[in-house]
Amino acid sequence: MAAGLRKSVEAINGTPLPHGILNTPCTDVRDVADEHELLGVEWLALGCCPVRSWTDPCGDESPGEESPGDESGAPGTKEFCRPETEHAEPITLYAGAECSTIGWSYAEAREHAEATLALGEQQGLEAAFWRQKLTRDAVDLTPAEGPLSVAQGVAVLEGCLAESYGGVGVLHVPAGAAALLGCCDLARENTATGGLSTLTGNCVIIGAGYSAENTGPGGTPADPGTAWLYITGPLVVRRGPSVTIPDRPGPSVNIRNNDRRVLVERTYVVGTTCTVCAVQVEVCP
Template sequence: MAAGLRKYVEAIGGTPLPHGILNTPCTEVRDVSDEHELLGVEWLALGCCPVQSWSDPCLDDESPGDVSPGDGPGTLGKKEFCRPVAEHAEPITLYAGAECSAMGWTYAEARMHAQATLDLGEQHGLEAAFWRSKLTADAVDLTPAEGPLTIAQGVAALEGCMAEAYGGVGILHVPVRASAPLGCCDLAREDQATGGLTTLAGNCVIIGAGYSAANTGPGNTPADPATAWLYITGPLVIRRGPAVVTPDRPGASVNTRTNDRNVLVERTYVVGTTCTVCAVNVQV
């Protein structure tokens, strides 16, 4: 098909960023078909309760001798128990829609274009949605009253927060606009075995284009100029449903009043994380 003197060619394809939320070994992506899982999930938090140390009072020379370990009236032999909390994750539905004149596009072409749009942009869209629905909603703000930290100080503060609350490998969430200093300050390195990014402490790093588009703090407060928000969470498990095309047949895709063809492709995700979310504002 010609457009004036120009020749019509195929669209320019693209590749999602390699360290985003769906392309990194930091996250576990599960393709699921169970509709119940895609309505949201709930679980008991694991690893958020501290493992305590205990000394047997019977081995102490000053022990009164009548305190039963774990059952005594005093604090000397008392062991603490932690009740796991219930955590949950809500569904996020992303979509891509294609619209064109029915005279210029077949149903198959419109469907293919909408699907390709979703495939290329789903990572960006999921990052932005997760940032808004979880990170900014639940984070503890570590930014001092004096103002934004350097990026090295910010990473240190976040990793300290995660270490105190969880102790396992966490995930650092970094907008693209703040990613360059990670390299020049040697804050993140590529793992040659997995291809993922990790910090010196061993936490994973996600660099998100969708994060950069949002760049808001707790409560969705916009970042000040020349600053960015960083977050840290526990591990991520992403449940991803199948792509659903609407309508599922050619005839129903045409609006007879305008002669336009509309095809929609949707996909539902449930992104779960655990224990705590911490945030800090840094200078970029």
């Protein structure tokens, strides 16, 4: 059949992966309108300071009215931790639609661009967060002997998080390695929340954007047959409203070639806390 005789139908819609960064109970997603929050945020780290045990060397269980801590470091003194200031920078994602003005209206171009962003924002945010935070700040725990098995890698990461944070964190897994989590029953679905969690109780994010990146600390590409896994503290995603540019038909047309362009943008700020750990694992036997 000739192409000109084909009937035009609606686009094939899709659904973002169910355990991605925006579609999981692992992430606290907050839709915000305050533009100041979308310029970046900072906070005092909570949970990164250790809670220690102490025994009165004199055997007196009464704490007294004065602070038992001092700066001498002598036996029996208590240690104090100064919370660090953490921050998160903005990430702006966009989707653009370009078409001829013949047969495609501004409304149709706008709808297409907005639908593209809605379907792809999760993957785009995962890739950006991977580059902006995970690969920049992670401590590489891969042994000198080389990549570990997936089970060993998860164990190493969870140990790292437990030592530095102690609360429930998030395991970040590329979609290309996710199937291997089932080999050793490493992740289970939480029937109460619908999310995935490890036996330790840490949340699991399976990211299409993670799989597209698959780089180690410093942006080192994964060797063939391997993948990078990361673990962090809890995640908070601040998400601004989507903005369509231009917001009316006239300026969307380039009068030189009669093409129409419509752009949709959205800004996000993804924050996490305490240590970020990474390990390289084998995905091929």
